[in-house]
Amino acid sequence: MKARVFVTLKNGVLDPQGKAIGHALNGLGFGTVGEVRQGKVIDIELAETDEARARASLKDMCEKLLANTVIEKYEIELR
Amino acid sequence: MRSAVVVFPASNCDRDAQTALKQLTGKDPRMVWHGDSELPAVDLVVLPGGFSYGDYLRSGAMASQSAIMRAVKAHAEKGGMVLGICNGFQVLTESHLLPGALMRNADLKFVCRPVTMTVEETQSAFTRKYDNGQRVVFPVAHGDGNYFADDATLDRLEGENRVVFRYVEGDNPNGSARNIAGILNETRNVLGLMPHPERVVDPLLGGTDGVALFRSLIEALT
Numbered sequence: 001m002k003a004r005v006f007v008t009l010k011n012g013v014l015d016p017q018g019k020a021i022g023h024a025l026n027g028l029g030f031g032t033v034g035e036v037r038q039g040k041v042i043d044i045e046l047a048e049t050d051e052a053r054a055r056a057s058l059k060d061m062c063e064k065l066l067a068n069t070v071i072e073k074y075e076i077e078l079r
Numbered sequence: 080m081r082s083a084v085v086v087f088p089a090s091n092c093d094r095d096a097q098t099a100l101k102q103l104t105g106k107d108p109r110m111v112w113h114g115d116s117e118l119p120a121v122d123l124v125v126l127p128g129g130f131s132y133g134d135y136l137r138s139g140a141m142a143s144q145s146a147i148m149r150a151v152k153a154h155a156e157k158g159g160m161v162l163g164i165c166n167g168f169q170v171l172t173e174s175h176l177l178p179g180a181l182m183r184n185a186d187l188k189f190v191c192r193p194v195t196m197t198v199e200e201t202q203s204a205f206t207r208k209y210d211n212g213q214r215v216v217f218p219v220a221h222g223d224g225n226y227f228a229d230d231a232t233l234d235r236l237e238g239e240n241r242v243v244f245r246y247v248e249g250d251n252p253n254g255s256a257r258n259i260a261g262i263l264n265e266t267r268n269v270l271g272l273m274p275h276p277e278r279v280v281d282p283l284l285g286g287t288d289g290v291a292l293f294r295s296l297i298e299a300l301t
Contacts, residue, residue: 013227014254016187065144068137068173070180071227 001046001054004077007067008039042066051078080300082108082123085151085167087142092128092164092277099277100125103293113145122300123160124151126167128220128275138181138223139169148174160204160296161269165221168261168271177264177271178236179228185254189222193286194252194274196244196260203263204299205270206243208291215244215288217274219252224273226255226262236262244272 009015015037022036044061048054058076067074082100086093093110100108109119113131118124132141142148148170155161155176163171171177184190193216198209209215228236233256236242244261251258253273261272276289 013182014185016183016185016254020187065136065140068140068180070172070178071182 001048002079003044003046003058005042005066006075007072010073013071080104080297081121083111083119083121084108084125084127085111085147087113087131089131089133090127090129096125096127096277099280113147116146118150118154123296124154126163126170128165131166139173142170143173155269158268163271164275165273168273171271176269178232179226181223182225182227183223184225190252191220193218195247195250199245200240200243203267205292205295208295216286217276218278219274221273224253226259233257
């Protein structure tokens with residue numbers, strides 16, 4: 001089973017990198033660009049066929065290492 | 080005072096810490112590799128500055144999972160002293176030995192310069208030789224020093240006098256919440272700070288404001 005984990009900053013946590021990207025896009029003439037938030041995508045191959053077990057295991061990985069839940073939130077996508 | 084310095088792959092201030100400790104305690108600190116699972120019998124463990132594991136994932140995140148950190152946690156839980164400087168502070172927050180997180184500097188720039196701080200709390204084993212409110216100048220050298228915690232955590236840190244060092248207004252190099260430069264854990268035996276006390280222990284290197292931090296520890300632990 002393959003999984004994709006999205007790690008992004010929590011709402012309300014300032015994202016200076018996202019802001020800088022937004023400014024750069026505006027500078028390139030993309031005038032419709034509003035707020036930009038950036039994050040990470042982590043692709044994981046899992047030797048697991050049970051979806052519930054895979055989700056539980058991925059949640060554990062996010063809590064323990066992949067995300068810093070003081071500042072970040074995560075979403076798990078199974079594919 | 081017996082001390083140890085943990086060496087992670089890509090630590091780069093481990094030798095600075097070693098030199099400062101040797102100079103001020105008169106004893107060689109034990110240098111401990113990140114893959115070791117046991118600490119020698121010491122009073123103080125220093126987590127040095129650097130870019131452990133290349134800052135992969137997040138600064139300090141990989142180091143917090145290393146074998147030696149289990150021993151460092153056990154040392155801290157038994158009341159042993161732990162000093163995390165710069166990357167060491169990041170490792171301490173990632174290890175949940177200190178609350179909050181260290182985010183990318185607000186202006187996205189790596190900052191490398193002396194900063195002026197006030198000593199906010201002298202009732203600690205790390206700062207008893209300073210005067211309350213004393214201004215000190217330590218160098219900083221970091222890209223991820225922007226201390227963040229939710230308001231309840233910040234209020235609690237301030238209410239319990241656990242903010243030990245604060246950048247003076249107008250000299251905050253990274254945008255940290257409430258100008259926080261260094262904090263203690265609840266039991267006051269773990270200190271994390273972004274600026275480098277070990278780099279200001281010799282007039283030859285431009286300052287001696289860091290000496291009192293090590294002298295405080297020596298006095299408390301001898």
